[in-house]
Amino acid sequence: MHARFYAPDADAAGDLVDLPEDEAAHLTRVLRLRAGAAIRVFNGRGREFDARVERAGKGGVHVVVERSREPLAREARVAVTLAQAVLKSDKLDEVVRDAVMMGVAAVLPLVAARSEVALAALQRGRRQQRWQRVAVAAAKQSGRAIVPRIMDPVTFDEVTARLAAMTLPGPGLMFVEPSAAAESVALADLDPAPPRETTMIVGPEGGWTREEIERASAVCRLVTLGGRTLRADAMPVVALAALFAIWKEL
Template structure:
């Protein structure tokens, strides 16, 4: 059953209106008609099976039939902080990390980021990132759309560490020296409900100065196994490991 997020809440009769891109997807792509059912998400833990009761030229109306209580969200809240990478790599990370349970993403301009943030085009790009997150959340049957922020500086990132219960930094230098225990210990120290920040550098990794700043701010440096991962692979490795630790091993 197709899933759609909406900012609306059902009225007193349990009805709500769907328009815009979601309307077009339902009517023109999925070719649904009155009587068909969709899943509507109006907020965290507000997931409903709804029936299409009328279709107009630019909108349709659905009526809630029952609330769905099963959740697909990770037991911990994972934010990814990602050094700005080249090309469309960040779009790939947003899509796949959403599928794997990320709750938010904070891009940041690292010393070795080749891409420089264009403020003039920034708003439009951030809108595209959030649209990618929404579509991935619908596809993977999430009940939360990850929030994708506009890029910040490394210094601003370090200043936000107090918002989290635990912070890890994926550091390729640790992998080169054979460090294998920090990430496992980091996971073992977490409890359900924890707010976690995972920090990943751009293609060139972190400079020594950046790594020192992040460690001084409270991050735990972790190797991700014996292989050196690409910048777009590292967050997916981290999320998969967290899912295995909290969902498959319990």
């Protein structure tokens, strides 16, 4: 198959669009393609096209959009927003990559009480922009024509406030340790009929505080994964795989 690039401006056959800088560099410097080369482009919002390189050089890469194509990867019927506590070092990069490859609709990074990083530090470090680039790369690699949005990091309180105000897709599912909450349900007890959309909330290395669990229990269900102790960075992909399995998305 022809090489595949992210072209956010590609909307219809006949469009003449520029590739973003990273994509242009990939096309010219890594793959060494030139004017005339046949490629594929996807616009990050679900559309994919055959395309042809019109011009490639110092001024960037211009591409003629041709025939519309079926994207390689089918999108999940459930739009899952992953509200994920920020993890140590660069571990959220890997979580974003795997969650995008699995098929999430969006990622909302959150700073929990036991996240070992401050919101201000994430903003100064322009982490959201980096995670968004990771999401583009993962969409390219996995054949998705949708690039999930990586939202600006927020506090845990902001997540519960958004769920209460229904500005995040509900119903929310918060994954907790079995010992953490009496009112939790096992994943096996969730309704196997998939919702149209949901927000799943996954915690940091040190787990949730009692206060966080209490506040969340008012706006979402508390779900356990069979008493297993997993690494914090394995949790989101395990929970996502398990949810998609019971909803027959796998």
